[in-house]
Amino acid sequence: MIKRTRAVTLCVLLALTCLTTPAFATGPVSWTVEPPRGRIDPVPGTPASASPLSVEELPARALESEVDTVRAEFGTPGVAVDLRGQRPDGRWTEWVEAVPGAPTVLPSATRSVQARLVLTGPVGTAVGPIGLTAWRAGTEVTDPTLAATYRVFATREGLVGGTTANGHKIVQRDHFVALPSRRGLAGKGQGNYSVKVCTADHARCEWAPVWDVGPWNIKDDYWSVERLSWGELPRGLPQAQAAYQHGHNGGRDQFGRKVANPAGIDLADGTFWDGLKLKDNAWVDVTYQWTGGGPWGTVTSLDSLNVRTGPHSGERQVGLAARHAQIRIECAAAGQPVTGTEGTTDRWHRLAHGMYVSGAYVRLAQPPPAC
Template sequence: MPRFRGSARRTAAVLASAALGLGVCTASGSAAAPAGRSGPAPLVWSATAAGAPPGGNTVTDAGGTRLAGGPPSASARTGERTGIQDLPAETLAAPVGSVGAELDADIPAGARAAADVRTLRADGTWSEWTEIPPDAPATLPEPSATVQARLVLIAPEGAESPRVRGARFAAGPAVAATAARESRAATYRLFATREGLVGGTTANGHVIVPRDHFVALPSRKGLAGKGTGNYTVRVCTENLARCEWAPVWDVGPWNTKDDHWNQPRQTWQDLPLGLPQAQAAYSDGHNGGKDGFGRRVANPAGIDLADGTFWDGLKLTGNAWVQVTYEWTGGGPVGTVTTSGIPLKVRTGPSTATAEAGFAASTAQVRLGCRATGQSVSGTEGTTDAWYLLESGKYVSGAYLRVAAAPPAC
């Protein structure tokens, strides 16, 4: 966890300035270098929980942010409550490559609090969230002058919540180039289970409704904020006949720190890329057949699908193997689905007369292959004859898609 101060239950062993290597804050977003230290000084800023917008599964008052009442995260089923509060994005004087944090928080025994950070990419999309580790800065996935942090609060069900009053951050300069992202997003074969749990609350604070459209992955690195879709997966039947583009709104199943689509991954680094730990535990006895919480793994699930995604998007009748693409890991033009909440139908051609081949959920951020001219349609983004190819043989109307930069013509 990041360093803590002002806590009646937990006291930092080292002052924040020493733990983060901070100088003395001088003016907005800058700091003076400490004595005896050479090189660029870190950029420093502070945020108070009271100054941030309301978060998922949290409440904020004069005493800070704490977990709201209610059930634990629906999918992970760990007996824990999770709350997230996004802090305002910061635009710094120069691109940075690392961020350290100090939280002003009270942390009861058994509870946890952390800060995650992400960067804004040149194409207007966000990198994955990276947890700031104990006593050290987090290395950012991509250098950027615009960064955003969020607070994460976790407590066992029935236990007292952490309370976070604010945070102080220090960003270090970008010192080396990072590897370019692949233009094509990563795709892996996973076992999918149906989440259900209508009326429950997801890790980002969304209350699950009947025939809902979202997914859960076993890591919060790709967890989108409530009502947003900047972390979206394309999940398809094994034969690719039907697909749904759905936002990641929950954490699970089984594990909560298993970003199996990354290399290196946050945990279980002995496993190959793309293999969820739960699948390895179920099929090969990894970790004695248990997940990260010591529970016997009863199925190899690496993704949970909300009921609407499961029944309506993919037309599944039981748990099944699916093809999952992590849209944010690739490059290229993007569009955001802007329906009034219902999913957008995906068609086999640029016309409503063609067959339906799945859905793109409201708020989903989708990669655009090319732009085709087809049937004129009126929707939330006006009237247009533009249709966008998402995947071979799968189109959506531009009338319900907010597009930042148009892709080439098909």
């Protein structure tokens, strides 16, 4: 988990001047987003010696036609704006940081655009309206169906009582993960960016939401096809691992700290101890669920949902699916009837070979085929 710094209030007027006039294939359409509170604050309880990272999602805008490029006009020092679009199946693209006044190409064409505020520096929290202009530039984007999976080193986050980058207060045996880039950071109480993390032998897995940013770096989207930072490194290799194993960047992270382990993911205590049954930091296989396609649903159980070897509650437990996690579903099979948050059903969803969860605790967004 990264450290953050308390912000000092400073009001900076917003400039809404268009810097360039791009060529539009279709569009454009313009609108203004007003931050509900007119400000963004550091996460509660942030120590004064830390670096800030706090996010606030703004209302999404539904559009009449598809767009793939957005220009954001804003000008508050220490506050960034991220943009994303919603795909036809309900999935969201990764967040992309906007450069004020410059076109931002979204990972996929969309009819729904959302912005969020990100507090990134120890300066003002007062934020004015954000001007957005979207259009279809005809950018060629290939939307992959197979999610990326990489073996990375996992460390335990701990920090019970602290607050994550998305504002979640960490509790005992919590279930979430941290990745070293906010491109895949889910909102508080959301799981639209979730991972499947498995032990190296795949004996146990947990599906968990991404609720924090770290370890080591905060701009290392190593799972991306075209990573925004450390582009000289191959896809799937965390910068911290490259620094630790190969001396990349002089063996230091983006803040100049000497990298003491090759971690590419942090696991909350419950994910670490209960989901994967780890006793020490270890190499794990991580699938970044939002980078692929296919049937999916959201876990709505009040606690983590048991993952079992077959479609029956008497089968052996081999992992967990955290509450709020978005899960990819291979297929559905008939099994033991169960009553849960989604009613009573005998449908069980296969998430991987020999790994099933009851459909009574999964709100389907895209129904799976029969097994």
